[in-house]
Amino acid sequence: MSKVTLREVAAHAGVHISTVSRALDPERGALVNDQTRNRVRAAADELGYQRNAVASGLRRGRTQTLGVVVPDLGNPFYAPFMRGVENHLEGRGLMALMAETQDDHGRLSRVLDHLISRQADAVIVASARSGDERLLRKAQEQIPLVLAVRHLPGAGIPAVTHDDERGGRLAAEHLISHGHRRVAQLHGPRDVSSFRGRGRGFVDRMRESGITVREPDDAAGRPRLEEGRRLMKQLLAESDDLPTALFAHNDLMAFGALQAMGERGLSCPLDMAIVGYNDTPMTAFTDPPITTIRLPGYELGRMAADTAVSVVENGPDELKVLSLPPELVPRDSTLRWTRRG
Amino acid sequence: MSKVTLREVAAHAGVHISTVSRALDPERGALVNDQTRNRVRAAADELGYQRNAVASGLRRGRTQTLGVVVPDLGNPFYAPFMRGVENHLEGRGLMALMAETQDDHGRLSRVLDHLISRQADAVIVASARSGDERLLRKAQEQIPLVLAVRHLPGAGIPAVTHDDERGGRLAAEHLISHGHRRVAQLHGPRDVSSFRGRGRGFVDRMRESGITVREPDDAAGRPRLEEGRRLMKQLLAESDDLPTALFAHNDLMAFGALQAMGERGLSCPLDMAIVGYNDTPMTAFTDPPITTIRLPGYELGRMAADTAVSVVENGPDELKVLSLPPELVPRDSTLRWTRRG
DNA sequence: CTGTTAGCGCCTTCAA
DNA sequence: TTGAAGGCGCTAACAG
Numbered sequence: 001m002s003k004v005t006l007r008e009v010a011a012h013a014g015v016h017i018s019t020v021s022r023a024l025d026p027e028r029g030a031l032v033n034d035q036t037r038n039r040v041r042a043a044a045d046e047l048g049y050q051r052n053a054v055a056s057g058l059r060r061g062r063t064q065t066l067g068v069v070v071p072d073l074g075n076p077f078y079a080p081f082m083r084g085v086e087n088h089l090e091g092r093g094l095m096a097l098m099a100e101t102q103d104d105h106g107r108l109s110r111v112l113d114h115l116i117s118r119q120a121d122a123v124i125v126a127s128a129r130s131g132d133e134r135l136l137r138k139a140q141e142q143i144p145l146v147l148a149v150r151h152l153p154g155a156g157i158p159a160v161t162h163d164d165e166r167g168g169r170l171a172a173e174h175l176i177s178h179g180h181r182r183v184a185q186l187h188g189p190r191d192v193s194s195f196r197g198r199g200r201g202f203v204d205r206m207r208e209s210g211i212t213v214r215e216p217d218d219a220a221g222r223p224r225l226e227e228g229r230r231l232m233k234q235l236l237a238e239s240d241d242l243p244t245a246l247f248a249h250n251d252l253m254a255f256g257a258l259q260a261m262g263e264r265g266l267s268c269p270l271d272m273a274i275v276g277y278n279d280t281p282m283t284a285f286t287d288p289p290i291t292t293i294r295l296p297g298y299e300l301g302r303m304a305a306d307t308a309v310s311v312v313e314n315g316p317d318e319l320k321v322l323s324l325p326p327e328l329v330p331r332d333s334t335l336r337w338t339r340r341g
Numbered sequence: 342m343s344k345v346t347l348r349e350v351a352a353h354a355g356v357h358i359s360t361v362s363r364a365l366d367p368e369r370g371a372l373v374n375d376q377t378r379n380r381v382r383a384a385a386d387e388l389g390y391q392r393n394a395v396a397s398g399l400r401r402g403r404t405q406t407l408g409v410v411v412p413d414l415g416n417p418f419y420a421p422f423m424r425g426v427e428n429h430l431e432g433r434g435l436m437a438l439m440a441e442t443q444d445d446h447g448r449l450s451r452v453l454d455h456l457i458s459r460q461a462d463a464v465i466v467a468s469a470r471s472g473d474e475r476l477l478r479k480a481q482e483q484i485p486l487v488l489a490v491r492h493l494p495g496a497g498i499p500a501v502t503h504d505d506e507r508g509g510r511l512a513a514e515h516l517i518s519h520g521h522r523r524v525a526q527l528h529g530p531r532d533v534s535s536f537r538g539r540g541r542g543f544v545d546r547m548r549e550s551g552i553t554v555r556e557p558d559d560a561a562g563r564p565r566l567e568e569g570r571r572l573m574k575q576l577l578a579e580s581d582d583l584p585t586a587l588f589a590h591n592d593l594m595a596f597g598a599l600q601a602m603g604e605r606g607l608s609c610p611l612d613m614a615i616v617g618y619n620d621t622p623m624t625a626f627t628d629p630p631i632t633t634i635r636l637p638g639y640e641l642g643r644m645a646a647d648t649a650v651s652v653v654e655n656g657p658d659e660l661k662v663l664s665l666p667p668e669l670v671p672r673d674s675t676l677r678w679t680r681r682g
Numbered sequence: 683c684t685g686t687t688a689g690c691g692c693c694t695t696c697a698a
Numbered sequence: 699t700t701g702a703a704g705g706c707g708c709t710a711a712c713a714g
Binding site for chain 2: 050051052053054055057058063065068073074076078079080082083086087090093095096097098099100107113114116117118119142255258281282285286287288289
Binding site: 346347348358359362363366369392393395396397398399400401 | 706707708709710
């Protein structure tokens with residue numbers, strides 16, 4: 001493997017290694033005589049020198065590395081998110097260390113320890129849940145943190161999130177305007193602020209129109225397809241007086257609900273309309289295409305990365321909290337009902 | 342930030358720092374007296390010591406880091422792949438540095454340089470294309486490489502791939518058995534071995550049954566939805582004598598083809614049957630659900646990570662090349678045609 | 683079993 | 699503008 005170090009380059013160029021170090025660093029290159037610098041660069045090129053970022057990181061105390069922690073890489077929402085992060089880092093000489101928590105507190109703890117040990121310059125945490133506050137605050141003493149997607153209000157950590165409550169209201173308004181009065185929701189895990197926000201917004205807006213939102217006894221343990229299916233089955237079993245519309249707290253749960261309906265011989269939107277959340281790419285292609293609230297993953301990723309970088313460079317800003325607005329994307333899963341109603 | 346180093350722990354425990362280093366390393370812990378070790382551990386816990394992995398990496402020449410390079414994080418196929426990698430590393434104390442190439446040669450080159458500079462212990466390359474051989478061979482002199490998903494036969498690099506040619510044959514057999522005799526394919530980028538394999542297998546098998554495979558003049562520049570749509574439009578425009586079945590080289594292109602059909606008022610599978618490739622999760626939910634060839638992303642990710650780890654630990658094995666078998670997943674996009682035919 | 687010594691490769695004073 | 703020296707935090711070889 002490569003053993004070309006500053007020493008070899010220095011010998012080759014006939015200068016001291018500290019001169020090479022300076023000449024090869026864009027920031028300090030100006031401190032070196034033009035001729036010398038060219039000579040050094042030529043030598044470096046010829047020998048195929050590549051700076052050892054580990055040694056550099058140790059000395060400088062900066063590793064040019066960001067940790068990115070997501071709950072579930074299997075959730076298609078996080079692909080654009082990671083992409084947004086990566087695209088923002090690429091070209092800046094930074095790279096992302098990736099980790100998944102499976103919404104497990106212990107795992108989050110281990111991941112953070114790991115990232116601290118590796119001296120990541122900052123960590124983007126997209127998997128925060130209530131109950132993680134203490135852990136995160138403690139971690140923050142060791143390493144700059146930026147929350148993304150899921151907020152943790154009051155924890156004093158900068159965040160790049162999304163107005164979930166407004167999203168819930170949008171879903172409610174859409175259904176109300178389509179004439180629905182018997183509605184239900186499949187609630188995502190209650191220890192995640194995003195789902196609480198969605199639920200609150202939806203219920204509040206419905207209540208303003210005098211409508212009570214039904215829910216299965218359970219909330220989802222994980223915001224995944226199987227849980228959506230399970231809850232929907234429960235809902236369908238609970239009564240014959242079925243709701244005419246459903247708000248699922250994310251698209252995966254909406255798919256699960258769709259499956260459960262299919263298994264019972266019910267069709268969407270005729271028997272029940274469905275609104276999902278996230279605008280996962282696949283919602284446009286399902287049968288029927290699903291009306292959903294757009295949560296801009298790519299943009300959130302970019303902004304989270306941007307915030308993290310600026311926190312590293314300028315120190316923790318005055319607790320920056322950004323929130324992107326939701327947007328309703330109407331599709332066929334809420335379409336036809338009006339024709340009947 | 343944390344400044345607890347071995348020195349502090351040593352002082353606290355009243356021993357030399359090298360003893361602390363030994364006591365805290367599971368591998369060398371046995372070399373230390375039990376009492377001493379306990380004392381050291383207690384001190385470390387009390388002070389909240391966390392080993393500096395950067396310093397350790399510099400000294401040991403091992404960073405416990407793997408690079409993972411994929412072509413496109415937006416392609417849903419790579420989510421399970423990355424997940425497989427991550428899950429295999431988690432628990433082993435390794436982490437993945439993630440990068441995307443967008444199928445761009447220059448970008449791959451930069452990414453590899455970066456990973457070399459960061460002293461990753463090995464790199465999993467899932468974005469190899471013909472034309473990258475020289476680059477990759479050169480990189481391999483500096484850092485162990487493992488190819489995943491896309492093979493580069495003859496480059497002398499260990500690989501964890503999939504039998505694409507067999508997959509293409511499976512697609513052909515399925516269509517033949519459904520009575521199709523006029524068939525076309527949407528070819529993925531020709532500089533990627535996987536697509537060449539799929540194309541070859543499909544065409545060969547069809548030829549064995551005396552069937553000529555039609556293709557639009559172009560191949561896809563990128564294996565993405567828009568390209569699938571574009572090619573399909575081209576195919577539909579080229580003649581009135583439309584094929585009765587289509588093989589798209591991946592699911593995204595199949596979606597694009599489906600869109601193009603919809604825009605022309607054609608329906609699948611009645612007007613044309615479609616077979617995709619990858620078994621992306623969403624293929625089960627589209628309208629119609631798409632028959633596809635399963636490419637096991639999660640398993641490939643795990644195996645690639647496993648291979649990379651073993652290459653790091655045991656040195657480059659005798660050019661290990663693993664290949665997982667494909668499997669046809671029949672769904673509705675090829676269903677009804679038989680009822681007519 | 684524990685301490686001493688000598689770096690890993692780089693960057694940053696400080697001096698010349 | 700360049701060189702010399704010291705050390706980031708850790709570990710490996712050698713002594714004792």
